[in-house]
Amino acid sequence: MEAFTKHTGIVTLVDLPNIDTDQIIPKQFLKRIERTGFGQYLFFDWRFLEDGQLNSDFEMNQERYRRSSILAARANFGCGSSREHAPWALHDYGFRCIIAPSFADIFYNNCFKNGMLPVRLSEAQVEEIFRRVRKSPGYQLTVDLEQKRLSSPDGLSYEFEVDEFRRHCLLNGLDDIGLTLHHEEKIRAYEARTQT
Amino acid sequence: MKPKTMFEKIWEAHVVHEEPGKPSLIYIDRHLVHEVTSPQAFEGLRLAGRKVRRPDLTFATMDHNVPTTRRSLPIADPISAQQMETLARNCKEFGVMLFDLNSPFQGIVHIIGPELGLTLPGMTLVCGDSHTSTHGAFGALAFGIGTSEVEHVLATQCLIQSKPETYRIGVKGPRPYGVEAKDIILSIIGQIGTSGGTGRVIEYAGDTIRDLSMEERMTVCNMSIEGGARAGMIAPDQTTFHYLVGREHSPANFDAAVGCWKKLPSDPGAEFDRELQIEAASLCPQVTWGTNPGQVVSVDSQVPRPEDFADPNLRKSAERALQYMNLKPGTPIINIPIERVFIGSCTNSRVEDLRRVAQFVRGKKVSSRVYAMVVPGSQQVKLQAETEGLDRILVEAGFDWRESGCSMCLGMNPDILKPGERCASTSNRNFEGRQGKGGRTHLVSPLMAAAAAIEGHFTDIRQYQL
Ligand code: SF4
Numbered sequence: 103m104e105a106f107t108k109h110t111g112i113v114t115l116v117d118l119p120n121i122d123t124d125q126i127i128p129k130q131f132l133k134r135i136e137r138t139g140f141g142q143y144l145f146f147d148w149r150f151l152e153d154g155q156l157n158s159d160f161e162m163n164q165e166r167y168r169r170s171s172i173l174a175a176r177a178n179f180g181c182g183s184s185r186e187h188a189p190w191a192l193h194d195y196g197f198r199c200i201i202a203p204s205f206a207d208i209f210y211n212n213c214f215k216n217g218m219l220p221v222r223l224s225e226a227q228v229e230e231i232f233r234r235v236r237k238s239p240g241y242q243l244t245v246d247l248e249q250k251r252l253s254s255p256d257g258l259s260y261e262f263e264v265d266e267f268r269r270h271c272l273l274n275g276l277d278d279i280g281l282t283l284h285h286e287e288k289i290r291a292y293e294a295r296t297q298t
Numbered sequence: 299m300k301p302k303t304m305f306e307k308i309w310e311a312h313v314v315h316e317e318p319g320k321p322s323l324i325y326i327d328r329h330l331v332h333e334v335t336s337p338q339a340f341e342g343l344r345l346a347g348r349k350v351r352r353p354d355l356t357f358a359t360m361d362h363n364v365p366t367t368r369r370s371l372p373i374a375d376p377i378s379a380q381q382m383e384t385l386a387r388n389c390k391e392f393g394v395m396l397f398d399l400n401s402p403f404q405g406i407v408h409i410i411g412p413e414l415g416l417t418l419p420g421m422t423l424v425c426g427d428s429h430t431s432t433h434g435a436f437g438a439l440a441f442g443i444g445t446s447e448v449e450h451v452l453a454t455q456c457l458i459q460s461k462p463e464t465y466r467i468g469v470k471g472p473r474p475y476g477v478e479a480k481d482i483i484l485s486i487i488g489q490i491g492t493s494g495g496t497g498r499v500i501e502y503a504g505d506t507i508r509d510l511s512m513e514e515r516m517t518v519c520n521m522s523i524e525g526g527a528r529a530g531m532i533a534p535d536q537t538t539f540h541y542l543v544g545r546e547h548s549p550a551n552f553d554a555a556v557g558c559w560k561k562l563p564s565d566p567g568a569e570f571d572r573e574l575q576i577e578a579a580s581l582c583p584q585v586t587w588g589t590n591p592g593q594v595v596s597v598d599s600q601v602p603r604p605e606d607f608a609d610p611n612l613r614k615s616a617e618r619a620l621q622y623m624n625l626k627p628g629t630p631i632i633n634i635p636i637e638r639v640f641i642g643s644c645t646n647s648r649v650e651d652l653r654r655v656a657q658f659v660r661g662k663k664v665s666s667r668v669y670a671m672v673v674p675g676s677q678q679v680k681l682q683a684e685t686e687g688l689d690r691i692l693v694e695a696g697f698d699w700r701e702s703g704c705s706m707c708l709g710m711n712p713d714i715l716k717p718g719e720r721c722a723s724t725s726n727r728n729f730e731g732r733q734g735k736g737g738r739t740h741l742v743s744p745l746m747a748a749a750a751a752i753e754g755h756f757t758d759i760r761q762y763q764l
Pocket of ligand 1: 406407429704
């Protein structure tokens with residue numbers, strides 16, 4: 103799996119709570135049997151108009167957010183379906199880090215499996231990031247997983263929390279299946295004990 | 299000994315390995331697979347040269363993509379067909395049992411698991427689908443996972459999981475007239491919000507829940523994820539055991555199994571991290587007005603005003619939802635006209651749902667401005683309904699009677715809403731575009747959907763002789 107240690111990038115905004123995975127990647131694009139190529143369909147119904155043109159009302163489409171790699175949004179990001187196509191689409195589009203006050207469980211978990219870091223901050227901190235991004239076009243943040251810190255040259259500096267085990271795996275790009283297979287003997291013992 | 303919750307008992311019985319400060323490795327007793335979230339997982343196995351560790355504990359079906367037109371017709375969408383063929387190929391290569399389009403057991407994964415006795419009390423059960431919480435109705439720990447985790451379970455039959463918190467939601471007292479299981483769970487989500495259950499496993503308890511049939515319990519547990527919960531569960535009892543007798547995959551030594559299952563319910567005095575009590579008497583038939591399942595009100599009230607919400611996030615959501623749904627604040631719910639009705643999905647497409655609908659619409663006619671479809675959850679449900687003649691009653695009343703699958707619950711197949719169309723749906727998600735781009739979904743119980751089909755607008759089911 104792809105490791106994540108430190109990343110600096112432009113921040114883009116989607117100013118809505120409860121963004122569900124149906125919005126992140128609408129169902130008509132779930133038919134691919136690969137993990138790649140979903141980025142073009144990210145937020146499809148919001149990014150594009152009926153005729154296929156970019157929807158200029160959707161904030162993320164503004165020129166100032168071009169080449170952004172960090173996404174900030176509101177509470178309960180990634181709710182709804184368990185589709186991993188959602189983190190695949192975000193990652194494929196170029197995002198490496200998602201910032202929100204809270205995330206839905208399955209989505210949060212899925213991010214770590216794909217080398218992408220979800221960062222939980224308080225509502226007030228997220229609000230502050232929104233304010234600064236809107237004020238300065240091209241606003242960048244540095245996400246440091248080693249230090250568990252989000253910072254910017256303008257002095258913003260927030261510590262964030264992340265589960266130690268997940269942090270360790272992401273920093274080292276460890277593959278979960280490989281880790282679990284180290285416990286093969288215990289799995290076998292469990293199966294013998296319970297006769298499953 | 300410290301009293302334990304049902305969740306703790308099941309969790310502890312499945313720990314393969316644990317270390318302080320780390321998530322646990324837990325064993326998975328049952329893995330259900332469908333065509334949309336599995337191709338990349340099988341591909342991962344292939345690339346790493348791995349096998350499916352326990353094909354005997356793994357079962358697959360096709361449901362999300364499948365057309366609901368006659369099975370003899372070719373599949374019109376080549377990409378859907380490819381996804382189904384891929385599943386068939388993977389199941390063959392890795393030795394997994396598949397209920398394909400020609401199988402008499404094909405159906406929505408959360409309908410067929412219980413129906414075939416694949417879902418049993420005390421189990422850990424997973425599927426690459428968020429509504430796996432449905433199976434918790436049997437007193438199983440059942441939750442949805444992403445595709446990477448599907449691959450993990452295929453390869454190891456285990457999952458790395460952090461222990462969630464517990465949340466008991468008690469519902470007390472006799473269920474009021476016209477209130478269905480769907481209304482109970484919609485009311486709960488309305489109260490706790492779409493993230494009220496995040497990081498938690500909900501146990502639904504209390505005599506109102508006890509009195510629900512097995513199928514109604516599944517409806518309640520099904521929508522746990524809509525409240526953000528990891529899983530939902532209900533303690534097994536006689537209703538559960540009775541349901542499981544004689545099912546295809548029920549244990550051969552049934553009485554011994556029942557003996558074990560009886561030890562599962564939470565001990566008296568067990569502590570939960572959070573509790574909520576609801577009086578059943580306060581429940582009414584529900585209708586969602588917005589674009590998430592928490593945006594819900596009673597049928598006898600009005601579309602709310604954004605100003606009614608103190609929380610700025612909720613206010614903003616409400617404004618956007620009203621715009622998308624094209625609704626004016628203050629409009630009585632019963633004045634909202636609809637053009638489409640969908641009766642189906644893993645929430646409400648079991649035979650009891652269809653019986654209630656058929657009984658209600660017998661001798662009535664679907665409004666001329668409405669196109670209404672009924673999509674049974676599985677081939678078994680369809681067969682049972684047809685044996686009882688429910689299909690004839692429904693068709694007579696003007697409903698379209700289809701083949702089994704997810705259908706317009708998510709519209710991956712050709713069953714979708716057109717932009718602007720308004721639908722009374724028995725499914726579980728009213729997200730923007732869920733049933734078709736620009737489509738407007740109102741979640742309701744099967745009876746409320748049936749009544750809306752007849753009247754052409756929402757109507758209070760309590761006015762009818764049921
Ligand atoms: S019926 Fe709907 S919610 Fe249920 S599994 Fe199918 S798509 Fe998902």
